[in-house]
Amino acid sequence: MRKVQLRDAKANLSAVVDQAVRGKPSLITRHGKPEAVILGFADWQRLSKVPSFGRLLMAGPLEVGDLPKRDRTPLRAAGL
Template identity: 70%
Template structure:
């Protein structure tokens, strides 16, 4: 069972569910009413890197994460900038085909 593979998280919130999003990403689900009742603890956990999914009626509504993590995620460079910064050397890419396009017959 997956629950036996997950690390033990402190049970600070009444209705907390651990969600395995990806093999390396584990987040807690907290019902909105419980998050309201213990907001200080939820924020303190987020500051320590323990993000949480806030649910309403069993559906995910929001994610609480620390400000530093939010900054890290919001400053991701564009794909174009990543390509431009790639350490490519001559011969890394195939030569471009300069032949004219074929006639489609339309």
């Protein structure tokens, strides 16, 4: 990933965006510190797809018999 100073990115925004669209993201720095990343929309979509917790659970390799049976005996009194 190439580093670009903010002032240079502002002056050449079209070129920075064109490179990002071609799959070459740019790290934007301000005073030498990383501040932002310019990347193509397709890359952003791919990176932002986070599956829901339910989908992650359903994708797991568990079978029906993998989990122990639920204990249905009555609970003891808390005595509060």
